[in-house]
Amino acid sequence: MKVRLEIVYRTKKGTETSFVSDYMQSSKALLIVEDLEKTGRLKEITLIDSHDTSWTTKELKKQLEGIQTEPHDVTIYFDGGFDLKTKKSGLGCAVYYQQNGKSFRLRKNAHVDELDTNNEAEYAAFHLGLQEIEQLGVHHLPVTFVGDSQVVINQLNGEWPVYEEELSKWADRIEAKLQDLGIQPEYELVSRKQNREADHLASQALKGVEISSVIEMEE
Template structure:
């Protein structure tokens, strides 16, 4: 969800002024606070600023949030990839959870691919598969959380580990290009394999020749 902070210029009855800025918070509670502040009629100026450094008026953000409810939002993408040395094939899996029109949905997708050379490359390809599904869903200009159990992928994308492999570097470039194209602000989170079981199973099923494509309400 969009994170914003509130900046205000407050004026007392005798004309003294002071400026205040809040911490970042989710947009919906920020709107509640901003509306309450306006009721005091002491606001000389109230500006809402998001994490992209874009400024909003109360009216603009209210309209935007009303529109967001009708489009996919609160999106989390779980991804996993597996590589079979014997067949030289990779299984990719992703599970996408999101909300739209006050309902919750899940997309499950896997793919069997050739041409990759390692498990780490399969992990990157699985994340990229998730990005392509987001594009088909029409997602744009939103913060998205990507969750995986590959420390290599997560730490490299978070710039915490260096990337020396040319193949992985190419995948990083593809992912960066796609997120920029869609206007996505990604957050990459690492979890245990147990907590990433759904995406892991999808990747395994792909290696077994079982194709999964589903889109359902939760």
């Protein structure tokens, strides 16, 4: 879960000022709070999540302690590719998450024949990522979905309407799965270069190279 810090700081002479931070992972936010508290000049602090829910430091610590043994702080990079000549699609996703104080990366791709457009392949890649975190047991947590498809990101976050029937079916399927798992989605649109890992997985799938792996990441 990502939060921002809203801070009221007082100097030795009693001058006060307010700060609002960028969003960051909860674990990082708690470390910063702990460091600020050591100064003895922190008058007030509130932690706000992406759904504008306020947390005290104590509440957030309790929340993190309760999920340490389960996959959390989940980010999914997804990408889909469609070969117009062969009418085949390659899907790729890379899932990063924390569990038991360790960092992991799951990589998965798939080769499919039943899609008709690149946008469908992008939606299918998003859905592949959802299936993978369902198998991991991720539920009732915020999850960040990162992709380079403006269509998928902007349609799922509600900024763009969905006119195409097939894309509408994919969007409905994804939203139903998100609701079923209790996932609070956060969407991030990036460039293709920033989505290189998922793009490579999708390209490998189109070439018939199957990838399915989970590794522990070094800090």
